Amino acid sequence: MTMFGDGLDAAVHKTFTRPAPKNAGPQMRYLVKQLGGTKAVAHMLRISQRTVERYVKDQIRKPRPALAARLEREVKARWQPQIRAKARQRAATTGGIVIDTRARLGYTAPIGSSDQDRIRHLTIALPPRYAARLFDAHEAGATDARLQEIAAEALKEVYFQDGGRRAGSLEEVRFTDIEYLEFDL
Numbered sequence: 165m166t167m168f169g170d171g172l173d174a175a176v177h178k179t180f181t182r183p184a185p186k187n188a189g190p191q192m193r194y195l196v197k198q199l200g201g202t203k204a205v206a207h208m209l210r211i212s213q214r215t216v217e218r219y220v221k222d223q224i225r226k227p228r229p230a231l232a233a234r235l236e237r238e239v240k241a242r243w244q245p246q247i248r249a250k251a252r253q254r255a256a257t258t259g260g261i262v263i264d265t266r267a268r269l270g271y272t273a274p275i276g277s278s279d280q281d282r283i284r285h286l287t288i289a290l291p292p293r294y295a296a297r298l299f300d301a302h303e304a305g306a307t308d309a310r311l312q313e314i315a316a317e318a319l320k321e322v323y324f325q326d327g328g329r330r331a332g333s334l335e336e337v338r339f340t341d342i343e344y345l346e347f348d349l
Contacts, residue, residue, distance in 0.1 A: 182244070264345070283341070
């Protein structure tokens with residue numbers, strides 16, 4: 165499970181203006197239209213071309229759970245690309261992104277300061293530059309660990325250092341044991 169990647173996708177999906185198709189027939193017809201034919205859809209979903217044609221004609225209505233999951237994931241990945249792009253652009257330039265998390269957070273600081281990790285529940289608005297970095301890294305296929313590092317840097321600056329007004333000698337924020345994580349645009 166990619167917690168950060170899925171969280172970013174869910175935040176973008178909240179901006180959709182219309183719901184994606186829910187049933188197998190409409191989902192399959194949408195993919196056939198997007199990819200330009202049943203052969204490409206069959207190859208992508210790892211099923212036969214004839215099976216795709218039967219779903220398109222509503223001769224089959226209920227896919228197996230594994231196929232249903234792949235079908236839903238592929239439709240959502242392609243649904244409303246302009247809306248998705250506008251939402252990411254808005255977050256990266258003006259709006260920023262809100263992170264809501266309950267996780268173990270602590271930091272590395274010079275000797276004599278408290279760097280005790282503890283579970284914290286934070287809802288923090290991150291500046292647009294961090295939204296841009298998160299979305300760019302996610303688009304480039306970054307691992308969840310890399311996305312977690314970017315989020316930790318953002319929390320270091322915004323929450324722990326308060327934009328440079330305190331904790332200037334803070335070196336590294338540890339962001340571990342994530343119980344809950346959600347993004348919002």
